[in-house]
Amino acid sequence: xxxxxxxxxxxxxxxxxxxxxxxxxxxxxxxxxxxxxxxxxxxxxxxxxxxxxxxxxxxxxxxxxxxxxxxxxxxxxxxxxxxxxxxxxxxxxxxxxxxxxxxxxxxxxxxx
Amino acid sequence: xxxxxxxxxxxxxxxxxxxxxxxxxxxxxxxxxxxxxxxxxxxxxxxxxxxxxxxxxxxxxxxxxxxxxxxxxxxxxxxxxxxxxxxxxxxxxxxxxxxxxxxxxxxxxxxxxx
Numbered sequence: 001x002x003x004x005x006x007x008x009x010x011x012x013x014x015x016x017x018x019x020x021x022x023x024x025x026x027x028x029x030x031x032x033x034x035x036x037x038x039x040x041x042x043x044x045x046x047x048x049x050x051x052x053x054x055x056x057x058x059x060x061x062x063x064x065x066x067x068x069x070x071x072x073x074x075x076x077x078x079x080x081x082x083x084x085x086x087x088x089x090x091x092x093x094x095x096x097x098x099x100x101x102x103x104x105x106x107x108x109x110x111x112x
Numbered sequence: 113x114x115x116x117x118x119x120x121x122x123x124x125x126x127x128x129x130x131x132x133x134x135x136x137x138x139x140x141x142x143x144x145x146x147x148x149x150x151x152x153x154x155x156x157x158x159x160x161x162x163x164x165x166x167x168x169x170x171x172x173x174x175x176x177x178x179x180x181x182x183x184x185x186x187x188x189x190x191x192x193x194x195x196x197x198x199x200x201x202x203x204x205x206x207x208x209x210x211x212x213x214x215x216x217x218x219x220x221x222x223x224x225x226x
Contacts, residue, residue, distance in 0.1 A: 031211065031212055032212040034214070034215075036217075042219060042220070043116075043203055043205075043217035043218050043219050043220050044155070044203075044217045045217075046214050046215075046216065049212060049214060051212060087155065089155075091212065097168075098143060098145075098160060098162070098167065098168075098207075099145055099157035099160050099168065099171070100145075100155075100157065100215060101157070102154055102155040102156075103154065104154040105154065
């Protein structure tokens with residue numbers, strides 16, 4: 001059974017204070033690892049897909065990295081508008097396993 | 113482009129009543145997914161369709177839940193009879209028919225069963 005564990009559950013940072021969110025996963029074969037952002041009362045918004053260990057992707061102040069067992073979402077010099085819940089999900093390479101298995105997310109608060 | 117559309121956005125009902133949630137996927141997307149989000153369990157896959165055919169319904173909690181996709185632009189998730197423990201936010205997502213395709217989520221339906 002696929003499993004995704006995210007840490008920390010919650011993180012409070014000052015504006016400009018860089019940090020990293022962790023996503024540890026167990027999957028028989030990884031088809032893809034996905035990062036989403038979720039704002040209160042809204043659906044998850046896609047950020048990145050990573051496919052293989054060593055891969056990195058960047059978007060503005062966010063950078064996602066992937067190893068064989070975990071992924072990190074690095075946030076550089078965050079701003080208050082980066083406050084949200086960040087969700088990590090995996091897609092298994094097995095046949096008929098097109099759905100995503102999500103972690104419970106990291107609730108990030110950036111204080112001005 | 114219009115994203116995934118869900119209705120209603122909020123539903124409050126009493127235990128025992130039938131509830132129907134609706135979803136319109138993004139045009140051209142062949143996959144449609146139904147997820148449920150609760151504080152305790154996070155986001156969980158309930159069922160998904162490919163080209164209107166249900167592929168995996170192993171996440172459907174029990175027989176009270178059913179889902180249909182009569183055509184490429186419409187799907188329903190029905191709960192009959194509803195129970196308080198069904199209270200959650202239900203999301204619909206869609207994706208193209210390629211490996212590792214991104215799933216795009218709708219705004220969700222917040223269901224409260226009293």
